[in-house]
Amino acid sequence: MIQKIMLPKLGETVETSTIEKWLKKEGDAVAVGDILCEITTDKATLEVESYHRGTLLKIVAPTGKELPVGTLIAILGDPGEKIPDEVLAEAAAAKPGSKSYPATTYAAASAAASSAAAGSTASAAGSIEAAPVVAPTGPLIASPRARRLAKELGVAIEKVKGTGPGGRIVEADVEAASKAAPSVRATPLARKVAAQKGVDLATLAAPGRKVTKEDVLRAKATPEAAAEAAAQPRHAPTPGQVIPLSPMRRIIAERMLEAKRTVPCYYLQMDADMTDLAALRTKLNAGRESGKITFNDFVLKACGMALRAFPVVNSRWVEGGIERRSEASVGLAVSLDEGLIVPVVRDVDRKPLRQISQEAADLVERARSRKLKPAEYQGGCMTLTNLGMYSIRSFIPIINLGESAILGLGVIEDRVVCQQGCMRIRQIMTLTLAMDHRLVDGTVGAQFLEMIRDLLEAPQKWVE
Amino acid sequence: MPVIMYREAIRDALAEEMRRDPRVFVMGEDVAIYGGAYSATQGLVQEFGEERVRDTAISEAAIAGAATGAAMCGMRPVAEIMYVDFMTLAMDQFVNQAAKNRYMFGGKTTVPMVLRTEGGAGRCIAAHHSQSLEAWFVHAPGIFVVMPSTPYDAKGLLKTCIRDDNPILFIEHKMLYNTKGEVPSEEYLIPLGEAAVRRSGCDVTIVSYSRMALRAEEAGKTLADEGISAEVIDLRCLKPLDIDLILESVKKTGRLVLASEAYKDGNFVCEIATKVQEFAFDYLDAPIERVCAANCPVPMSPVLEDEAIPRADKIVAAAKRTLGKA
Numbered sequence: 001m002i003q004k005i006m007l008p009k010l011g012e013t014v015e016t017s018t019i020e021k022w023l024k025k026e027g028d029a030v031a032v033g034d035i036l037c038e039i040t041t042d043k044a045t046l047e048v049e050s051y052h053r054g055t056l057l058k059i060v061a062p063t064g065k066e067l068p069v070g071t072l073i074a075i076l077g078d079p080g081e082k083i084p085d086e087v088l089a090e091a092a093a094a095k096p097g098s099k100s101y102p103a104t105t106y107a108a109a110s111a112a113a114s115s116a117a118a119g120s121t122a123s124a125a126g127s128i129e130a131a132p133v134v135a136p137t138g139p140l141i142a143s144p145r146a147r148r149l150a151k152e153l154g155v156a157i158e159k160v161k162g163t164g165p166g167g168r169i170v171e172a173d174v175e176a177a178s179k180a181a182p183s184v185r186a187t188p189l190a191r192k193v194a195a196q197k198g199v200d201l202a203t204l205a206a207p208g209r210k211v212t213k214e215d216v217l218r219a220k221a222t223p224e225a226a227a228e229a230a231a232q233p234r235h236a237p238t239p240g241q242v243i244p245l246s247p248m249r250r251i252i253a254e255r256m257l258e259a260k261r262t263v264p265c266y267y268l269q270m271d272a273d274m275t276d277l278a279a280l281r282t283k284l285n286a287g288r289e290s291g292k293i294t295f296n297d298f299v300l301k302a303c304g305m306a307l308r309a310f311p312v313v314n315s316r317w318v319e320g321g322i323e324r325r326s327e328a329s330v331g332l333a334v335s336l337d338e339g340l341i342v343p344v345v346r347d348v349d350r351k352p353l354r355q356i357s358q359e360a361a362d363l364v365e366r367a368r369s370r371k372l373k374p375a376e377y378q379g380g381c382m383t384l385t386n387l388g389m390y391s392i393r394s395f396i397p398i399i400n401l402g403e404s405a406i407l408g409l410g411v412i413e414d415r416v417v418c419q420q421g422c423m424r425i426r427q428i429m430t431l432t433l434a435m436d437h438r439l440v441d442g443t444v445g446a447q448f449l450e451m452i453r454d455l456l457e458a459p460q461k462w463v464e
Numbered sequence: 465m466p467v468i469m470y471r472e473a474i475r476d477a478l479a480e481e482m483r484r485d486p487r488v489f490v491m492g493e494d495v496a497i498y499g500g501a502y503s504a505t506q507g508l509v510q511e512f513g514e515e516r517v518r519d520t521a522i523s524e525a526a527i528a529g530a531a532t533g534a535a536m537c538g539m540r541p542v543a544e545i546m547y548v549d550f551m552t553l554a555m556d557q558f559v560n561q562a563a564k565n566r567y568m569f570g571g572k573t574t575v576p577m578v579l580r581t582e583g584g585a586g587r588c589i590a591a592h593h594s595q596s597l598e599a600w601f602v603h604a605p606g607i608f609v610v611m612p613s614t615p616y617d618a619k620g621l622l623k624t625c626i627r628d629d630n631p632i633l634f635i636e637h638k639m640l641y642n643t644k645g646e647v648p649s650e651e652y653l654i655p656l657g658e659a660a661v662r663r664s665g666c667d668v669t670i671v672s673y674s675r676m677a678l679r680a681e682e683a684g685k686t687l688a689d690e691g692i693s694a695e696v697i698d699l700r701c702l703k704p705l706d707i708d709l710i711l712e713s714v715k716k717t718g719r720l721v722l723a724s725e726a727y728k729d730g731n732f733v734c735e736i737a738t739k740v741q742e743f744a745f746d747y748l749d750a751p752i753e754r755v756c757a758a759n760c761p762v763p764m765s766p767v768l769e770d771e772a773i774p775r776a777d778k779i780v781a782a783a784k785r786t787l788g789k790a
Contacts, residue, residue, distance in 0.1 A: 144746045144749075146749060165785070168788075171749045425712065
């Protein structure tokens, strides 16, 4: 019986292949599983295996010529069988076949690596005639969840073995593959930047700490220096050496000590459900590559609104009394290599969120490049300090001298909470407020913090 | 906490709201002297009299139309349509008038009415008395659709519906009237649009409502015995829909089974499936499964009826398919 052998599609993206070498000659007997020829795609050299048995009546396609997949390359049949005219005409034209290739007229192929196994089964192939050794490559079957997880974990999904129904790659398969490969601890931002810049995080792995965005950027600049940098601890002191204080370090030391000694603080803690705010933030930032609104921006504005509502908090302890302030300005603690600085966003309660976001981003940027003017880091009424990005759940900050309060923000994390008798998983952030008791008593401090919490939990009520 | 029947919870909700607000009144076929086809209005006429508990003619169009008019004139009618199957006769009044008037009159009128009805199979009373037609009403803007599965939910939700300014279709289930559950003696309300998690789990989410919610819970127990942790959600309201809770759960489990007693094609749960793939596509680890009634008129034969309506074992099988364990 006449069987047309077509050039198989050996990969999702393969459109053309070239026959390197025919392993059978015209007139040779062919068993199921025999290798007919070798072909190369743009990616690999592969073997075309026969699904059928019979005699190779005619080789249609020459070697060394790039052919579209689906092209008729050979004709198989019984010994001496006459090839019908229409098949000969097709052979003469040697043009691509139909796009939808029926599986039965298709040649099977197996990668060169597995050819030994395929070859050994070929001799016993008589009984498994119908079963191809390797089916033509179809689309990769993986659940959307598995694909998402693979992307997040940096797992090459085409290498994962699927165990779901019909061989689908499911979440558990990607998890297993990820565990099998050594994992790299990295911040989410570092992963994102690494993916954008095409940096392999595995080369940056450093014991005892997470890979950061800076590591990735450094690696992108000088890949060979990266490994060396990773081996170094972040802050390398020489044992026994006394490092003279930098002016910034000295000021921080003096002010922290004085604050701790002279400001009688009390501390209040409260959890805020950030689920709605996170959703709103995602919506506001949708489609934006830069200029994204941060969680801090929301909290800045909430603090400003609370300061406006509580003049007693929006005030300062001075010689001879308590000074009320006219503007609600909030500082934002920015960490630098040699210390920290607190640029102040002015009048946050009166500005739209987007403007606060732009101003804060600009202040932070200039704080890091040491370009702040003194007026830009003075005159705040309270400070915001956030260690959430280091997975800190809560911490007790020290008041910035001259201000009435400081608010410490922890990580926003999924926690199980009880709502109306049901357990729910919500995104929770713990707020810790340190308050100067000379200015504000506990009940007012508690109401102040409660207002901030309420604003954060219902941002749709005030975000314009 | 007192344990009462579903039909008693309905009656208590009606009585409490009628005592609270003189504008609330009840009307429908056989609701007064007979006490309702499923005894959900028993004793009301004795307490409130025939003015406020009115037997009507056998005309669903008249019942729905009169309720619409009364609501627009400042009353808060609770009208009963004996079977949801008979809603076809009330359709124009409810879907074209009640649902649209507030919108068409630019907000100058409201239609604060509740149509109570009941649906579902289980009594072998055949194709005209056993259907689940909620999808038709969820499709029409301007109507809320509420389908409680427990006495607690039935009471708390019916009271909320009576106080709401929108036309609401409140669909009870004929096989639930004699089920019992704890209901507090003090007053409480359940907000519209809040689903309930009946069982927490992490392997697969099963979403259901009305009587099928009880079968979903049963399925959840069976699955737990086999080591599969199912999260079972009872919607309680189809509209407004608590899609956030569903998405939250699907993001956790990655698998979704939707169980409904209505015909499979064009079932309301298809809407949930669409929303889930719109908003949580990247979290799905398996195709979404639907467990619904057969696409044929509900049969009268007990054997066929049982086969046509989803049982707990079919929900269990669907959950297992999502896990590749079928």
